Each structure stands twice: as C-alpha cells, then as structure tokens.
Amino acid sequence: MIHKIWANDKQFKAVEFSAGLNVILAERTLESGQKDTRNGAGKTTLLNIVHFCLGADLHRLSLPKDELQDWEFYICLDLCGTTLTAKRSVSNAKIIEIIGDVSNLLIAPEKDSEGVIFYKNDDWRNLLGKCLFRIQDEASAKYAPSFRSLVSYFTRKGADAYTDPFKHFRNQKAYDMQINNAFLLGLNWLHASEAQEIREKESATKALNAAIKAGIGATQGELEAERVRIERELKQKSDALKSFNVHPQYKELQDQANQLTGEIHDLTNKALMFRRKLERYERAVSEEHMPDSGSVEKLFLEAGVHFADSIKRSLDEAKGFHKAIVQNRKLFLEAEASQLKNKLSSSDASIKAACDKRADILKLLETHGALEEFSILQERVIEKKSELEAIKSRIADIRDIAQHKKDIKASKIELETKLQRDYEQSRTDWESAVSLFNENSQALYDEPGNLIINTTDNGYKFDVEINKSSSEGVGKMKIFCYDLMLVELMRQRDGIDFLFHDSSIFDGVDSRQRALALMHAHRKGLECNFQYTCALNSDMIPSDDFAEGFELDKFVRLTLKDQKPEDAALGFHFELAKKV
Incomplete structure (x- = not known):
C-alpha cells in the first residue's frame, strides 16, 4: 500500500493515502483543460510521479525534466511486509535510494x-x-510478464x-496483452x-x-522437372570430363595435323598434274607411226614420171631421217612417261605416308584434348553443379515451408489442447475472476456483466460485456469493473494493494454510475484491504x-487548483512538449 508521496521541493503538494477510497480533487476554475499543451491542476502529473517512483523511464513521462533537475521524489510504501521509503532524483534517475529495513526484501x-x-x-x-506481483524468474520463457506492464493496469x-x-495503451502488442492478462487472471x-x-x-x-x-x-513440380534435366546434363558433362585426357603437346600436334593436311593437298594436286601429263604422253606414244614413203613413188609412177637414181637416193635418205625422228620422239615420250610413273609412285607414297601420319595425329587428338578445353569443360561442369544446387535449394525451401506449416499447425493444435486442459485445471481461479467482475458490474447496473475467457489455437481470447456497452460511459465502466476485479484477485494472492484511476475513467459516465462506482470501490477497498485512488x-x-451518509469530502486527500500556478501539483505551470 502507498502511504505517502512527496518531494524535496516544498512547491510540490505532498499527498498521503489510506485504505479504501482516496480522491485527488481538481477544482476547475479556468478553461485550461482545453489547452492541450499546458498542464492544468496536475492530476496527470501526480500519476506520472507515481510511475516515476515505481521505476518508469523518465523520457516516457510527461514531466518538465529541465525544471525538475534538482528535484527528488519520495514514495513510502509496503513491500514484502516491510514499510520503506524510496527516493529517486530526476538528475540521477538510474539510482533509487532506500530508507528502512531491507532485511526481508527478496533482492x-x-x-x-x-x-x-x-x-x-x-x-x-x-x-x-516480485513483491507486488510474485513474479518468478522463468529462464526458459522468451516472453514473460514484466512489472512495468503489469503495474500499468493498476x-x-x-x-x-x-x-x-485488456490494454493499458493503444498500440500494446497482442502477446504482451495476452501474457499479462493471463498472469493477472491466474491462468498459465x-x-x-x-x-x-x-x-x-x-x-x-x-x-x-x-x-x-x-x-x-515456379511450382515444386516444375522445379523437380528442371532438376532431372540438369542432373542428366551434368552427368553427361561429368562423364566427358572423367574420360578427358589432356595432351601436353596438343597444340603442336594440332599444328602438325594442319600442316600435313596442306602437304597432302599439295601432293595430291601435283600427282593430278603428273597423271594428266602421263595420259597425254601415253596417248601420243600410242598414236606415233612411221610415214608411208611408197605412196609418193606410186603417185609419180601413175603419173608417168620416173625418178632418177639420185632422186631416189635422196628420198630414201629423207625416209630414214624421218623414221629416226619418229623413233627418237617415241623413245623420248616413253622415257618421260616412265619418269612420270616414278614420280606418281613416289607422290602416292608421300601422300599415303602423310595421310597415315595425319590419321595417327587425329586419332591422338580425338582421344586427348587441350588444357584450355579441359578447363572450359570443367567450368561447365561446375556451372551445372551450381545450377543444380540452386534448384535443389529452392526445392528444399519449398519443402521446408511446407514442413514449417505442418509444424505450426501441429503446434497450434497442441497449444489449444494444453490451453483447454489448463483452463479446466485453473477453473477455480478464473471462476473467481468471472464472479468478481460479475459482482462489480452488478453493483453499478441492474444486470451483471460478464468476463469472457476463451481458448483458441492462437492463445487466450478475452472480452467483457455489459448491457448498453455501446455507450461510452458503460465502456469506461467495463474498465473500472475489470481493474477492480484485478486488484481483488491480487489481494487474494497477497499481491499489489493499490489502484489508481485518472479522471478519464469517469468521462461520459452517468452521474448515478459514478456515485455507485466510488462507493463500491471504497467498500471493496476496506473489505479486501487495498486503496482505490481516483x-x-x-x-x-x-x-x-x-x-x-456517504460524504466524499472525507476521502479527498489532495485538492488541486488551476487558477494559480502555486496551487498546481508541482507548484508551477509548465508547457508540455508537443508530440511530433
């Protein structure tokens, strides 16, 4: 229970609390509440100071930090059966000084x-x-209830x-809301x-x-088909790589083969020329014959002309000379033909030798390759392997996603089973919460409201309902009934024993429900030994x-005014930083 809050600066309006109802009253004499960048009497400022004393980060609070640099705030409260005082200064907010008996504290x-x-x-x-909520260390839990989140409900x-x-700020994460409400309601x-x-x-x-x-x-089926194709291509290239023999003189052999090919072409052309010339010589030899000299004599005899002996002798000599020429030409042609045959034979032998040698080289080149070709083939194999691995990785990703979905679905089913089992096991706790909410709402309205707790494959699902809940005022009273139920539950566990509400809780609430709420909170506070401050x-x-017989003045612990700066909570007015 909080007994007192004060500061080292006398401008601050110290306030003391007791069990039951405590009221911080703001007398509105100006329209300062309509100026959203200027504080009024200081009701919200006082609540921010409570948060500051309870470990809130200074930068998260709407306080004039520059004007409060020399200020120290004190809170006197009960912790773990001990009443002690904690002091926290604005200038050194990381340290909280303690005054009192600390022998029984859990830390x-x-x-x-x-x-x-x-x-x-x-x-x-x-x-x-640990003292206010009995939070235990849960080393295995990635997400756990935190004091700052829990106390923000109070x-x-x-x-x-x-x-x-179920939320203490609009953008509160779903998991934080679930975890903290489950903890407060006594659920797992x-x-x-x-x-x-x-x-x-x-x-x-x-x-x-x-x-x-x-x-x-692409679909998994399309990727599988592509995988099969690439594996086949990879096998072919890998087999070619395995059987690939690198010849160190591959380039030289290739040049020799090209040179031999040129020589063979030259020899073949020359042989063709020799063969054609031989054919002409042989044809000339076969057609060569001696001239018929008797036909001349016969012609002159038939004409009645007789040659003299001297003339006949000259003709015989001419016939012999011509015969010798023909004979010599034939012998020459036959000698040339014989020489051409020898050249053809030699050329054919050279061609055969060149062809055989080239064939041997080509056979060697066929079974061996150059280092450059080997490197290129090796790179292609590596590329195919990389391509195959990429396809396999994509297929594996698709399979993993499918498996993850199955695992998540199984986890949800398992979680819902565990939730339902624990829901039954903790029936006593949540039935108490439902009953208290029912009682609180019935104290304000003719018909009781309901606290609804459901289990789903997505965790707990909470809701509250009160007839006419579409009304803004009834909506605020849902929160009032829920928070009052929470502090009652915590008192059953010897936990937190105070509850603060800003004036926002009564905005739009019917006057009769406001009166009933204040009276009900006071009665409950006395019965369960907690303080309700609003x-x-x-x-x-x-x-x-x-x-x-119910007089509100008896419960007013502090009266604030906005007419003069010294009547505000801090003893001065300040400009709030505008939100960007």
Whole structure:
C-alpha cells in the first residue's frame, strides 16, 4: 500500500493515502483543460510521479525534466511486509535510494561508500515485480510478464489507457496483452508466451514463403522437372570430363595435323598434274607411226614420171631421217612417261605416308584434348553443379515451408489442447475472476456483466460485456469493473494493494454510475484491504447520487487548483512538449 508521496521541493503538494477510497480533487476554475499543451491542476502529473517512483523511464513521462533537475521524489510504501521509503532524483534517475529495513526484501540492495542503500532501477523494478506481483524468474520463457506492464493496469495513464480493459495503451502488442492478462487472471501465462512464439514462426514462415514465391516463380513440380534435366546434363558433362585426357603437346600436334593436311593437298594436286601429263604422253606414244614413203613413188609412177637414181637416193635418205625422228620422239615420250610413273609412285607414297601420319595425329587428338578445353569443360561442369544446387535449394525451401506449416499447425493444435486442459485445471481461479467482475458490474447496473475467457489455437481470447456497452460511459465502466476485479484477485494472492484511476475513467459516465462506482470501490477497498485512488474534477462529483451518509469530502486527500500556478501539483505551470 502507498502511504505517502512527496518531494524535496516544498512547491510540490505532498499527498498521503489510506485504505479504501482516496480522491485527488481538481477544482476547475479556468478553461485550461482545453489547452492541450499546458498542464492544468496536475492530476496527470501526480500519476506520472507515481510511475516515476515505481521505476518508469523518465523520457516516457510527461514531466518538465529541465525544471525538475534538482528535484527528488519520495514514495513510502509496503513491500514484502516491510514499510520503506524510496527516493529517486530526476538528475540521477538510474539510482533509487532506500530508507528502512531491507532485511526481508527478496533482492538485496547495494551500499555505496557513504553507507547509502540503493537499487539500480532495473533491480528496483525486479524487486517491485516480485513483491507486488510474485513474479518468478522463468529462464526458459522468451516472453514473460514484466512489472512495468503489469503495474500499468493498476496505474492507467493517458486517454488511450481507458479504451480497452485488456490494454493499458493503444498500440500494446497482442502477446504482451495476452501474457499479462493471463498472469493477472491466474491462468498459465506460459501458454500465451508459447502462442507468441508460434505467431512469430508463422509470420516468419509467411514472409519466407512470399520471398520464395517471388524469387522462384515456379511450382515444386516444375522445379523437380528442371532438376532431372540438369542432373542428366551434368552427368553427361561429368562423364566427358572423367574420360578427358589432356595432351601436353596438343597444340603442336594440332599444328602438325594442319600442316600435313596442306602437304597432302599439295601432293595430291601435283600427282593430278603428273597423271594428266602421263595420259597425254601415253596417248601420243600410242598414236606415233612411221610415214608411208611408197605412196609418193606410186603417185609419180601413175603419173608417168620416173625418178632418177639420185632422186631416189635422196628420198630414201629423207625416209630414214624421218623414221629416226619418229623413233627418237617415241623413245623420248616413253622415257618421260616412265619418269612420270616414278614420280606418281613416289607422290602416292608421300601422300599415303602423310595421310597415315595425319590419321595417327587425329586419332591422338580425338582421344586427348587441350588444357584450355579441359578447363572450359570443367567450368561447365561446375556451372551445372551450381545450377543444380540452386534448384535443389529452392526445392528444399519449398519443402521446408511446407514442413514449417505442418509444424505450426501441429503446434497450434497442441497449444489449444494444453490451453483447454489448463483452463479446466485453473477453473477455480478464473471462476473467481468471472464472479468478481460479475459482482462489480452488478453493483453499478441492474444486470451483471460478464468476463469472457476463451481458448483458441492462437492463445487466450478475452472480452467483457455489459448491457448498453455501446455507450461510452458503460465502456469506461467495463474498465473500472475489470481493474477492480484485478486488484481483488491480487489481494487474494497477497499481491499489489493499490489502484489508481485518472479522471478519464469517469468521462461520459452517468452521474448515478459514478456515485455507485466510488462507493463500491471504497467498500471493496476496506473489505479486501487495498486503496482505490481516483482523480476527479470538481464538476464530476455526483453529490446528489451518493447514498445517505456517504460524504466524499472525507476521502479527498489532495485538492488541486488551476487558477494559480502555486496551487498546481508541482507548484508551477509548465508547457508540455508537443508530440511530433
């Protein structure tokens, strides 16, 4: 229970609390509430200071840090059966000094050289979590209840904190909402933590699946067909690579083969010329014959001409000379033909020798290759292997996604089974919560409302309902009934014993319900030994609707005014930083 809050600066309006109802009253004399960048009397400022004393980060609070640099705030409260005072300064907010008996505290404090007992802020928060909420260390849980989130249900600040009973700010993560409400309601919050891990896996799987679809653009069947084709091509190239023999003089042999081919062409052309010339010579030899000299004599005899002996002798000599010429020509042609035959024979032998040698070289080149060709073939094999691995990787990704989806589906089914089992096992706890909410709502309305707790494959699902809940005022009373139920539950577990509400809780609420809520909270606070503190504007007091004998003035712990700066909570007005 919080006993008192004060500061080292006397401008601050110290306030003391007690069990039951505590009212922070703001008398509205100016229209400053319509100026959203200027604080009014300081109701919200006081709530921010409570958060500051309970370990909230200074930068998250709407406080004038520059004007408060020399300020120290004090809170006197009960922790683990001990009443102690904690001091936190604005200039050194990481350290919380402790005054009082610390022997029974669950986390031992530190002591400086001057004997000052203190906690670092993280340790202070851990201590508050253990003392006020009985938070246990859960090393295996990735997500767990945190003191700052839990206490925010009991010290709601800001308009967004009064829109949903299960959230203390508008953008609160679903897993944080589930885990903390499950913890407060006595349910197994570890299942809510597990549900968040499943959601993360599901979200990651969806993102990966989308990325794979965008990158692959093919079905598994299409990829499998491509894999088979590439494997076949790879085998062919790998086999060729295995049988590939590199000849060190491959280039020289290739040049020799090309040279021999040229020589063979030259020899063949020359042989063709020799053969044609031989054919002409042989044809000339066969056609060569001696001239018929007797036909001349016969012609002259028939003409009656007789040659003299001297003339006859000259003709005989001419015949002999001509015969010798023909004979010599024939012998020459026959000699030339014989020489051509020898050349042809030699040429054919050279051609055969060149062809045989070239054939041997080509055979060697056929069974061997150059190093460059081997390297190219090797690179192609490597490329095919890389291509195949890429295809296999894509196929594996698709298979993994399919398996992940199956695993997630199985995890959801298993989680829902565990949730349902624990739901039954913790029936006593949640039935108590349902009953208390029912009682609180019935204290305000003719018909009781309902706290609804469902189990799904996505974790716990919470809801509250009160007739006429479409009304803004009834919606706010859902939060009132829920928060009051929470502090009652925590008192059953010897946990937190205070509940703060800003004046936002009563915005739009019917005057009669406001009166009933304040009276009901006071009665419950006394019965269960907790304090209910609320801020009220003077124009919100439902004086005519209180029960006879109930005087609100008895519960006013602090009265703030906005007419003069010194009447505000801090003793001065300040400009709030505008939200960008």
